Amino acid sequence: MGAGPNGRGGPAPGLIQELPNVAFFVIGVFPMFLSILLSSLSAHAEEPVAPSAEQPNSDIPRHRMYYESLAALRYNPLGLQQRMTIGYRMRLMDKPSDDLLFGDSYAWLGVTGIQTPAFMRVGPWARIMPIALLRLQAGYEVARYNGGLDQMLTWDDPSNVDFSDAGIESLAADGTLKAMGSVFTLEARLQAKAGPMAVRATLARYDFSYDVEGFAFYDQTLDILAPTEGVVTMGDFDLLYVATDQVTVGARSSHTRSQAEFAANDSEALRAASIDRTGVLVAYKFKSDLGSRFDQPTVYVISQWHLNHEYRAGQEVNRAMPYVAVGFAFTGDAIAWEPQR
Numbered sequence: 001m002g003a004g005p006n007g008r009g010g011p012a013p014g015l016i017q018e019l020p021n022v023a024f025f026v027i028g029v030f031p032m033f034l035s036i037l038l039s040s041l042s043a044h045a046e047e048p049v050a051p052s053a054e055q056p057n058s059d060i061p062r063h064r065m066y067y068e069s070l071a072a073l074r075y076n077p078l079g080l081q082q083r084m085t086i087g088y089r090m091r092l093m094d095k096p097s098d099d100l101l102f103g104d105s106y107a108w109l110g111v112t113g114i115q116t117p118a119f120m121r122v123g124p125w126a127r128i129m130p131i132a133l134l135r136l137q138a139g140y141e142v143a144r145y146n147g148g149l150d151q152m153l154t155w156d157d158p159s160n161v162d163f164s165d166a167g168i169e170s171l172a173a174d175g176t177l178k179a180m181g182s183v184f185t186l187e188a189r190l191q192a193k194a195g196p197m198a199v200r201a202t203l204a205r206y207d208f209s210y211d212v213e214g215f216a217f218y219d220q221t222l223d224i225l226a227p228t229e230g231v232v233t234m235g236d237f238d239l240l241y242v243a244t245d246q247v248t249v250g251a252r253s254s255h256t257r258s259q260a261e262f263a264a265n266d267s268e269a270l271r272a273a274s275i276d277r278t279g280v281l282v283a284y285k286f287k288s289d290l291g292s293r294f295d296q297p298t299v300y301v302i303s304q305w306h307l308n309h310e311y312r313a314g315q316e317v318n319r320a321m322p323y324v325a326v327g328f329a330f331t332g333d334a335i336a337w338e339p340q341r
Helices: 021-028 030-043 165-172
Strands: 063-075 079-091 106-115 119-131 134-145 179-194 197-210 216-219 224-227 229-242 247-264 267-285 295-308 323-333
Touching (some): 063 106, 197 224, 224 267, 247 295
Antiparallel strands (some): 063 323, 079 106, 106 119, 119 134, 134 179, 179 197, 216 224, 229 247, 247 267, 295 323
């Protein structure tokens, strides 16, 4: 997406011009770096590594090189994204893996990266799960928009904002921005399970900072008008039925809020945006192979309907047209190991 005339900002001088070329190199080769790293680790781990004898109370090694991968395709709006996270994961408690509360409590520190046809993000990332009920994580990612797929677009006049599908296509015809910036993310998840029923609440805060002119831009990942310097919050609330070890079905309610500041009559005003969706989700896990390099491969489908949106709740897109996301995720240990039997 980009910027052009009619109230949209252009690139601000400074960061784009001054950032060393090595930053672009690091961001561009991040997926290749991950592949090389995994191949290198695999070459030195032909034999599975058993849990250390120093932890007789647990069948999970204390130290692991762990990764997660997620690829997703989305409709209404269109989107395609690949996320990879890899890092050092340390078990916090000496409990067997089937302990309901502390069986897999851990701290995880590593690097995460997102790649889409329009932008890349990469940076340090941390997660801690002290108990099965609570998961906390934080990350700081350097972001680069390459100007493709109608991104990025910015606005400096709230009266000219139009981030409908047709509006974005029209504005992008005047040009898009290549931009640098950063995203600082905080996330908390609360979850519980009783029998086959489970509940889960995931709350996230995204703090954007982009070196562009304009008070707001269209964030295609969140499908919302986001501040170029400011915060967007999001919450997903799930009610799940774990039918079998492989099949999970349930309902999801999603809520996103944004407030972008802009100058108005020598004072600051806010341009708010919000999204509310509700619908269903289905997930199918092909297998579970703890300790392997390819564990818990899972396909999921999420279908939701917009209850509140500036353009997708009947204004320009029929309310009956759902938001649909299809994804494939898996986890693994770069240095494989065999659980104690």
